[in-house]
Amino acid sequence: VHEGILRRQSARESAARTYARALPIVPVRARGLTIEGADGRRYLDCLSGAGTLALGHNHPVVLEAIRKVLDSGAPLHILDLATPVKDAFVTELFRTLPPGLARNARVQFCGPAGTDAVEAAFKLVRAATGRSGILAFSGAYHGTTAGAREASGGAGDVRVARLPCPQDYRCPFGVGGARGAELAARWTESVLDDPKSGVPQPAGMILEPVQGEGGVVPAPDEWLRRIRRITADRSIPLIADEVQTGVGRTGSFWAVEHSGITPDVMVLSKAIGGSLPLAVIVYRDELDVWQPGAHAGTFRGNQLAMAAGTATLAHVRENRLAERAARLGAHMLGQLRGLAADFPCVGDVRGRGLMIGVEVVDPAHEEPRYEVPPRDAGEAGHAPAVRDGDRAHGGDARTGGGGEPDSGPEPGGGRPGAGPEASRGE
Numbered sequence: 001v002h003e004g005i006l007r008r009q010s011a012r013e014s015a016a017r018t019y020a021r022a023l024p025i026v027p028v029r030a031r032g033l034t035i036e037g038a039d040g041r042r043y044l045d046c047l048s049g050a051g052t053l054a055l056g057h058n059h060p061v062v063l064e065a066i067r068k069v070l071d072s073g074a075p076l077h078i079l080d081l082a083t084p085v086k087d088a089f090v091t092e093l094f095r096t097l098p099p100g101l102a103r104n105a106r107v108q109f110c111g112p113a114g115t116d117a118v119e120a121a122f123k124l125v126r127a128a129t130g131r132s133g134i135l136a137f138s139g140a141y142h143g144t145t146a147g148a149r150e151a152s153g154g155a156g157d158v159r160v161a162r163l164p165c166p167q168d169y170r171c172p173f174g175v176g177g178a179r180g181a182e183l184a185a186r187w188t189e190s191v192l193d194d195p196k197s198g199v200p201q202p203a204g205m206i207l208e209p210v211q212g213e214g215g216v217v218p219a220p221d222e223w224l225r226r227i228r229r230i231t232a233d234r235s236i237p238l239i240a241d242e243v244q245t246g247v248g249r250t251g252s253f254w255a256v257e258h259s260g261i262t263p264d265v266m267v268l269s270k271a272i273g274g275s276l277p278l279a280v281i282v283y284r285d286e287l288d289v290w291q292p293g294a295h296a297g298t299f300r301g302n303q304l305a306m307a308a309g310t311a312t313l314a315h316v317r318e319n320r321l322a323e324r325a326a327r328l329g330a331h332m333l334g335q336l337r338g339l340a341a342d343f344p345c346v347g348d349v350r351g352r353g354l355m356i357g358v359e360v361v362d363p364a365h366e367e368p369r370y371e372v373p374p375r376d377a378g379e380a381g382h383a384p385a386v387r388d389g390d391r392a393h394g395g396d397a398r399t400g401g402g403g404e405p406d407s408g409p410e411p412g413g414g415r416p417g418a419g420p421e422a423s424r425g426e
């Protein structure tokens with residue numbers, strides 16, 4: 001059975017499946033951190049549903065919430081009419097939001113995936129400002145649909161500035177730390193203030209408080225506060241993409257809370273649906289210029305996902321699981337950094353809360369180095385290696401590179417969005 005399923009999947013499914021595709025596992029049961037394969041073996045699940053499983057697989061409170069809706073005879077699909085299930089979800093969601101936003105916010109249910117909510121956020125800020133450009137950051141990942149994809153690489157209407165990283169070898173200015181954050185903030189300012197940059201005043205700016213697919217890169221708090229001031233001073237709506245960082249994972253309920261900033265728009269998905277598809281944007285009331293029908297879509301807010309999401313959000317909040325993630329994450333980071341000293345293949349260990357990345361490098365090379373995995377299990381040969389160093393020291397393919405390390409802000413030579421779009425294996 002096990003071999004047959006794997007063979008059929010490999011023969012019929014598109015090769016564009018996720019990086020997990022090469023795992024020869026056919027999961028049939030799951031609970032908490034563990035999945036059980038059709039081969040009878042048990043596995044520790046490090047995929048975590050790409051960040052959807054804040055409470056692990058099949059948590060009793062989530063199953064109970066789903067069963068309750070099914071047993072009640074409530075409609076499973078009812079467009080965006082008001083229901084008790086939706087009312088409970090929105091009430092719980094607003095309880096968790098950063099207070100500065102919750103006081104004066106609106107929610108828009110979007111198509112079921114994170115990328116739909118990213119598109120909705122772009123559409124909203126464009127409608128609200130009457131402008132079109134979107135500024136995103138190097139290394140970002142916002143999804144696979146047109147606008148979200150552009151924001152992940154920088155193309156078309158979307159221009160890309162550089163995100164500073166606290167790790168020296170990943171700092172786009174080659175200096176890291178507070179100085180790197182300062183240079184990156186000044187560079188962003190100079191891009192915004194230079195009429196030749198192509199984005200003197202974008203409709204919005206989007207960022208991940210901790211980049212996920214970009215390699216678990218936490219944004220420095222001070223840099224986030226600078227970006228908040230820069231955008232507020234210029235009336236540019238700031239969009240926080242918390243699709244992956246939300247619901248306690250980074251050690252606070254939402255990752256923007258570490259820096260204390262209040263974004264104008266928050267993009268939320270993954271764990272807010274308690275493992276079922278759900279995506280929303282939450283935004284300052286003043287941005288709500290949409291007329292009825294301005295943002296439609298059949299699958300906006302699945303009732304079962306809302307129920308599972310309500311149970312998840314409430315469980316995380318009531319049991320202070322964000323604080324627990326902060327404690328466990330600090331412990332885990334310490335332990336992993338201890339191991340890094342003994343293993344030259346560990347180039348870096350970084351993260352926030354329990355959103356942690358271990359950067360595996362080829363110790364024979366000075367720069368971090370990645371191998372792109374083979375396209376499928378059993379397929380011969382590897383895709384060419386991607387040298388991450390190429391994007392670190394002033395050579396980011398997404399920005400067009402060009403900057404000498406430590407050369408400081410460079411509104412001319414290192415024009416954002418000037419370079420070719422880099423491909424990314426998700």
Ligand code: PMP
Nearest residue numbers: 113114115141142143212243244
């Ligand atoms: N934004 C971020 C930060 C993400 O990590 C992802 C998914 N990895 C998305 C958006 C897109 O979400 P989805 O895959 O559900 O479209």
